[in-house]
Amino acid sequence: MKKIMVLGGNGFICRNLVSTLASGEDEIYSFDLNIPEQRLPNVHYMEGDFFDDYVLHNAVKGMDIVYHGICTLNPGNSNDKYMQGYTRDLVQTVKLCDMLRENNARMIFLSSGGTVYGKQEVMPIKENVLAKPINHYGNLKLCSENMIRVFNIQNNTDFRVVRISNPYGPGQDYHKGVGFIDAALKRGLAKEPVQVYGDGSVVRDYIYIQDVCNVLAYLGKNLGKHDIINLGSGRGTSMKEILEIVRRYIPDLQVEYLPSRSVDVPEIYLDNQRLLHLYPMELTPLEEGIKKYYMYLKEQ
Ligand SMILES: NC(=O)c1ccc[n+]([C@@H]2O[C@H](COP(=O)([O-])OP(=O)(O)OC[C@H]3O[C@@H](n4cnc5c(N)ncnc54)[C@H](O)[C@@H]3O)[C@@H](O)[C@H]2O)c1
Known part of the structure; x- marks a missing residue:
């Protein structure tokens, strides 16, 4: 049995993920600024601020797997709020990586398949093309991804980036x-x-939320060899x-x-062949x- 923490567990994707994970055998924790009114009986809910180092450190201590689904920017607001993204979200994600490195915990980072690639000539887009975001939200995700990749190389961490397309x-x-x-x-x-x-x-590239959650739940346990994986319908x-x-x-x-x-x-x-190879599924x-x-x- 694993201890699994979902950061941002009251948001759209992560709340669905918490309920998917809760149907399994593991011990599930959900961390958010807000705790949902309707709670699942077998989930441990933790109320706290991701940007409070002490609170975050305590929240992730002892976890085996951590999903990181907190981001204060979105594509629409990021040209106004980019400084917040680079000075707060990015820095706190570095701190989180360092905390997880100390704990030997895995991380799944929720990145954005819809924005990291920017304008590309060839569709569907494979993970190995040069990512050229055109907005600060996509670039914030790409900066975080690069930082995560270097942790894996230099600090022997088991972190994975999932580039999610457009869930609904x-x-x-x-x-x-x-x-x-x-x-x-x-x-x-x-x-x-x-x-x-x-x-x-x-x-x-629209993908149904339950498909996203099934994949995320699977990837937590079965990381595969690739640092980055597209999660889209293809x-x-x-x-x-x-x-x-x-x-x-x-x-x-x-x-x-x-x-x-x-x-x-x-x-x-997005090209989803890497995903389907790792986790064959019907979307x-x-x-x-x-x-x-x-x-x-x-x-x-
Ligand atoms: N929704 C999409 O289309 C999409 C696509 C690709 C990637 N993503 C990424 O997936 C993740 C989740 O997206 P979402 O659409 O579910 O987001 P969301 O806004 O619905 O959820 C984010 C959650 O984070 C919580 N949160 C925000 N600041 C916090 C803080 N300081 N401390 C604790 N909790 C805090 C919010 O309360 C919210 O419940 C994000 O990283 C997002 O960038 C989303």
């Missing part, structure tokens, strides 16, 4: 700056227009195509088109995932 599903909140499917379904159900930056041709879908699928359930969905943003690259989808088809999420929201 229960627990997401598009108000936080990401989540087009979430926005389209929720705004459609509320009879409000969904906002689209550009003409709807922007292509992303398929590119435009916003227009998403709107078409959502209209099957919400036919009167309204769209408000806004000017495109400089922080968005036109097309991204939830996009149409099925959107339907599942729609049904879930209708029931709320």
